[in-house]
Every structure is written in C-alpha cells, then in structure tokens.
Amino acid sequence: MDSARQRQRIEQVLLYTLLIIGACLAMLPMVWMVSASLMPSGQASTYPPHFFPTTVTFAHYTDLFTRLDLGRNLLNSAFVSFVVTFASLFINSLAGYAFAKLRFRGRDRLFRALSTGLVLPVQVAMLPLFLLLKNLGLINTYWGVIIPGLSSIFGIFLVRQYALAIPDEMLDAARVDGASEFRIFWSIVVPGIMPILATLSIWTFLATWNDFMWPLIVLSDSSHYTLPVALANLSGEHVQDTELMMAGSVLTVIPVMLVFLFLQRYYIQGVMAGSVKG
C-alpha cells in the first residue's frame, strides 16, 4: 500500500510541476506586457532584457489618453460592443425561439438553409458588403461596423438548441390563456433561457470587442477606430516606442479580461455544453 501511495505522490508532484510550468508559459507574455508598460521609455529595449521595471511609471498610460486620444477609441469599442451585444441578443433569441417552438410552414427547411451559412467564411462577404455599405453611406460610421454584427446564424443556433428544452405544454397553456406570442416569449421563454443568453452575450461582447478585420476595412478615420484597429495603426507609427505600445495592448485587453474573469462560469459552461452534443 505504501509504494502505491508513494507512486501517487510522485505522480501528483509531476502533474503539479507540469501544470505550474504550463501556467507560467501561458502567463509569461501577459505579465511582460504589463511590466513593460510600466517601464520608463527605452528600458524594454535593452540587453540583457529587463523583466521588471526598475522604476514604475504611468507616463505611457497618460500619453495614450492625452497625446494619442486612445480614450476615444476605448469608448468607440465600448459603444459598438454594447450595442451589438444587446441588440443581437434580442434579435437572435427571437429567431432562435421561433425556430424552436413556433410552428409554421417551411420552418425546418428554412432552418436547414440558414445553417448552410455556417460553412461560409465571413471573408467572402466582405468585398461586396463594403460596396453595399458604401452605397448606403455607412462607410466610416459606427453603424457600418454594428449592422453586419446584429444577427448571427451561430447565435440563432445556440438559442434554438436551448429553447427546444422548454416544455410545449407550458407555452400552449399560456396561449390558451390568451397571451400573445410576444408576451409568451418575454415572460416565459426569456427567463427560461437565461443561462444561454448570459453565455451568448459574453461571447458576443468578447467577439465584437476583439474583432479586427471588418472594423479595419470599414473605418477610415482614426477618431472612429475601435481599439484593436487603433492599436494596429499605432504600432505602425510607434514601432520604436515599445513601452507605449505595451500600455496600449494592456488597455485593449483589460476590459475583455475583466468581463471574462467575472463571468467565466457562463462562458466556459457554454463552450463545454456546446461540445458535448458533438
């Protein structure tokens, strides 16, 4: 018995060691990013490299907000992300519920047709979408970024999946009582699918905040840029200001990190639940 316990001990130590090394590797770039953002100018480009700042300075963060007006871009990102998240939540859940529980002719065929869109890479749409938005006068506007994101097949899919579990009897009973379809949706369904709505909203927020290619294409004026685009733009001009760029990266990453850390339960649940169906 003792040797078995000993073997287990060793295995445990091994596992923990690997896990800790892995954790360090996973966190290394992020830690250096924060560390370098607090270094005085030039200290991040020395040999041998500094891992920690010798003196901590917040000058680069001040620079971002004063000289470079990144605060504006932060607000842009926040605005776009919030609008897309909440609007798409509403639109996608309406459609997802409809596909799950409302009976109408051609429902399954329509849903199958919609699902084919999941295999279409979004980049294929970008060129004509740009021309379309140009004709609508939406290039270089927030709406040009927001509108294409207001509905997603994936979101509809997810809500439908979850809504299928709602007992039909409950809905039929409400109908018999004379409630309108929308009333049923709002008072019965929405509370019932809260978990998936939570997951979907976090997902959407993160995806919209982190989105790069489409805002890059649509926005042509730096005062409209979302944070990732502004950051990429900055990295071209300020390639020599390492510490400044790190501060910009920290600023971009912190909001999504916070959202994730506080709401990770829902996010992770969503990922894992979505996969079990295989």
Place this chain on the structure above:
Amino acid sequence: MGREGEVVSQLIAGFEKEHPGIKVEVQQIPWSAAHEKLLTAYVGDATPDIAMLGNTWVPEFAAIDALEPLDALAAKSVNAPRADFFPGIWNTNVVDGVTYGIPWYVDTQVIFYRSDLLAAAGYKQMPTTWADWRAAMLKIKSKMSARQYPLLIPTTEWRPPVILGLQAGSPLLKDNGQYGAFHDPPFRKGFDFYVSLYHDGLAPTLSASEISNIYQEFEHGNIAMYISGPWQIGEFTNRLPKSLQDKWMTASLPGIDGPGAALAGGASLSLFRRSTHKAEAWQLMEYLSRPEVQLKFYTLTGDLPARRESWKDTALANNRYARAFRDQLDRVVPTPQVPEWEQIATKVFEHGEEAVRGRKTVDRTLMELDNDVNGILEKRRFLLSQKKTAAKVATR
C-alpha cells in the same frame, strides 16, 4: 491631413480677413484615411472644393477625372507663378501635359549621417559620387564591429532602389506608363548597385519592421547613415541625446558621377471639378502659395515650402539641416504618373528583397518584376487603347 490639418486654420484666418465675403470650412482627415475618404467622397458626389493631396495621388485623381486643370489659372497668377516652384515638384502635378495641383509643401530624401564617424574615416563631407560613397562606407565599415553597418536601407522600402534606378537614368515605366522598364539596362545598373550595398556588408538585410528603434541604433553608432525625409530633422533633434547633437548632419544624395536625384514628394492643393466655388477656391490656393504664408506654414509645421522664394528667408536659410534638402530639391524627379504606382512600388521592393537575400539572380528578379508590372498595367493599356479608338472615331 496630419499636423497640417491642425495648423491650416491659422493660415485661413489671414485669408478670410483679406476676403471678407469668403468663409472657409476646414475638414481634417488623418493621412492614412485621406486617400480612401477622398475617393469615397468623389464617388458619393461629396467632394470638397479644394483638397490637400499627397502628390503621388494626383495622377490617380486626375485619371478618374476628379480634378480641375490649373494651367490657365496658374499662367495668369501673380501669387502662384509656375516659375518660382521647384520644377521637379511642379511636374509631379502634371499629367499628360496638364497641371492638376499646386505644390504646397515638399518632401524629398537626403542622407542623415554621423558626421563624426564619417570624419573618422577620413571624409569631412559626404561624397557626391557612387564610387566615393562606396569607398567611404567601406572605410567606415572597417572601423565597425560585427553587427554594425555604415548604411541603413530597410529591404521593405521601395524608395532606395527606385531612386538609384532614376539616378541611373531609368524611366521606370515606358510607353506612356504602359509597360515596366525594370529589366532594361538603366534600371538594372541602379539595381546592381543597390544589391551590392547589401552583399558587400554595407547595409544590413533588415526589413522596416525589424528595426524597432532607428534612433537608438544611430545613437550607439550601429548605423552611420540613413536615407529619410524632412520630418526626421525634428525627430533626430528630439530623440538623440544632447551629446550627439553636433555629431550628425544631412547631405544630399550622391549620384553616379556627381550629386544625384531624389524623389519629388510632398503635397499639393487641388481643385475639384465639381466645385461650385472655383473662383474663390483658386483665390485661397493663391493665398496659401504666397511666400510669406508658405513660410508661416513652415514655422508651424516644419514642412518645407514649395516656393523657392520662401527659402531665401533667414529661418530656413539658417537651418543647417534643411540646407541639404534645399540643395536636393533642385534635382528631384517625379514617380510615374499612373494610378497603379503604389502597387508597382510595392512589387519593386518585394522582388528586390529576393535579390537582396540572394534567393534569385538580379536578372530573374527584374524579369519577374516586369512581368508583374505589365500585368498590373493591363487595364490601363486597355483603357488607353479604348480612348485611342474613340478619338479615331471622333475625328472621322
């Protein structure tokens, strides 16, 4: 665009005082967006009356018929006489013999160098011929250690090989900009020299993104020379330590047998065809072209004036770093006036890199470059031939 946009309102104030009936509205756009935004404005029928255009864009906007020809106005003008502008710069605004922009400020390339390192190699001044320049760099290299280089020319920049090709007499494109001339002897000569700079260890094989801080490298003597534009005067002054301030200088570019040419860059003021206030707009353009206004612009932005008259002023005349630019401006050449130039320029350094890194022979590189360029220009050839047939039909 850029700093200019911020500052121009100060100049406008003077104009409005002189012309009380005219009100000017200024819209600022960052450089990165301006090209796209102006194009979009054109398609959307929302062009301004006047715009500041990067002078390499003028041919593109002229090609889509967006701009008003200015020769007649310029000929009658007292304030914007063609003769007082640097001819090379004025010509960047001329497409098919018609002028579409008035130069506003100029930009060209000179060598920024460590005068102390050059002196230590036995040269009090920057050489003016390729051969001497090469010799000087070899001398400097002999005093350097392993990862130090006399000259920094990033492999992902198109200007150095293009400048050397122009200095060797290449037209870059031939037949009215319909075919590439990169495989022809003149460009080849310049390109051979360009590649030799890397192969002889005089320049590091680094792309622009690999050099994180040119000023640090310059400060530590890892680089002795760097080809760049007027804005670097301010950057070098601000970023180099005080101890180094008397150890760097600018010089115009060496050419094959004497001082060489550089590229005519800068920005122009152009009038849009669809403007409904052409007369007033022209008055503003004239105002901004006055020598004293150009000078004021220089003091506000550091951008070099396009009029020779302005250069006579003490502020500029005494700026020792600006002297090399003044000299170089007498020998500037425009890039080909075709809308496809930006893409062609990118192809030049993309292919150039292959030769620089020894992956392809110079011959093969230039042949493939010409092939690519000819492909890019196919639409232009088609449209020109259409114009020709239309003209033929019209003259019957």
Place this chain on the structure above:
Amino acid sequence: MTMRSSSLRIPAEANTAAWFFLAPALLLIGVFFFLPVAASLLLSVTDFDIYGIANAGNTRFVGLQNYVKLLHTPDFWKALKNTFYFAFVGGPLTIAVSLCAALLLNSKLVRFKGFFRTIYFTPFVTTLVAVAIVWRYLYHTRYGLFNYGLSKLGIAPIDWLGDPHWAMPAIILMAVWKSFGYNMLIFIAGLQSVPEELYDAAEIDGAGAFRRFFSITLPMLAPTLVFISVITMIGYFQLFAEPYVMTQGGPLRSTTSVVLLMYEEGFRWWRMGYAAAIAFVLFIVILIATLLQFRLQKGERA
C-alpha cells in the same frame, strides 16, 4: 422532431407571429451576409477596380480570367502554401497541446482545477492584435525575451520575424499559445463523458496508463477529435491579423495568407474583382474541409 407538429393545426396567429420573430434576423442575415456572398461570385467574374469605382462603365465582364490569372500568380500559390503550412502544422500542434492540458486537468490527483483552467484559457479571450504586438517584441532578435532564453540555453539567437524560414513557425507558436485553451475545454468535456467503469476495468486487467490512453481514451474521444480538428482547421485557414500586425506578410511573402492576399488586392489596391476570386477560392477550400468532416463523422458513427 416530434410527429405532433404535422398533425396539429397551425394557428394562424402563430404563423404570423413567427414571421415577425424571424424578420429582423432573416433580413439582416439575408441582406448583409447571404446577398454579399452571392454578389462575391458575380464580382469575381468582372475586373472591377479603381477605374470601375470612378466610372462603372470601365468594368468588363471577364469570365474565369481572374481565376486563370490567380493560378498563374506565384504570390497566390505562396499564400495558399503558407496558409496550409499554418493550418496543417499549427492545427495538430494546437490540438496536441490542448489534449495534454486537458489530460493534466482531468487527473483525479489535481486540485485547483478551476484556477489552472482559467489561466490556460485566458490567452484565448485576449485581443489578437494586442497579443500580436506583445509577441512581436518578445521575438525581437536583440532585445526579445525568447532569444534571451535561448542564449541562456547556449543556443544562438534566432531571427524570428526576419528569417523567412522562422517567421511562420513564430506565428504558429503564438497561435498555439493563444488558441489551445478553447480546445482544451472541449476536450475536458469529452474526457469527462468517458465512463469511469471502462478505466476501472482496464486497470483491473493490468493495463498501464499509456495502454489505457490509446485503447480507451482516444477511441472515445474520436468524434470530439474530428470535430475539433475541423473547426480548428477552418479557423486557421482564415489567418489574417497575425501576419498583418507582425510581419505584413513578409519576410519574402513567407507569412502572406490567403485572406491577407485578398485584403491587399481588394482593399489596398482596389482590384476587387480579382480579390473576390481569391475569396471564392478560400470558400472552396473551407467547403472541402467541412465536407470531409461530415464524411469522417459519418464514418465514425458507422
């Protein structure tokens, strides 16, 4: 689906309500996704470019010429090769790392699972552009941490982003770091669904850890593996932000991906007809990958 729906009379109200519920989503997706995708095909058989933007009359219908031109452009084949390199090396690598992490976290001997899981997942939620910029500095030949670490091990510095042989591996490494957390979670779910009894029985039969892994774990994970492989590949085929931010497609076009090429041709040079052809080729490649998945999954079930 139940049989009830076909035998029940559909109340008229439910029918109209359904269309109201669906209208916003369908309208948005139809107009701003499906329509452009169809239009892309149309665009790809014209030579719409900047001359066309100025005057639509300058556009010609060119049939399959754009596609032919593509096939004769070395840049395109390079982009395709680079993208495949990234997907077929980066993909399996990511999957291997995530599987290892999942196995580690699934062990009964480990506590603080949630903590480690969060740490391993964090890179996935970070903004790609931000981390690409950080990694660009980490990869610096002289001042970067990676070469410093190598020098401590006695290895000469590598020109990560400047050497055409190392640039794509550098990007792959970063992609693995960033993405492994997501697949790890899915693997964990998959591992947890493997019945304990199978392992217990095998242990009683004397099977060692490796034997158990290859005979029980892997086969049980097979459908998950297929699923993950395909979504990872499809995601990796769309490589864009990393080369855009870190290398601009260089050095020597060694990190130019298909999407980056499409972006350059379409939105920098405004050769939109040509770029649409590139986009369509990407679509075909991804379609083939997806169909392969369905094939493999069907094969698995059989």
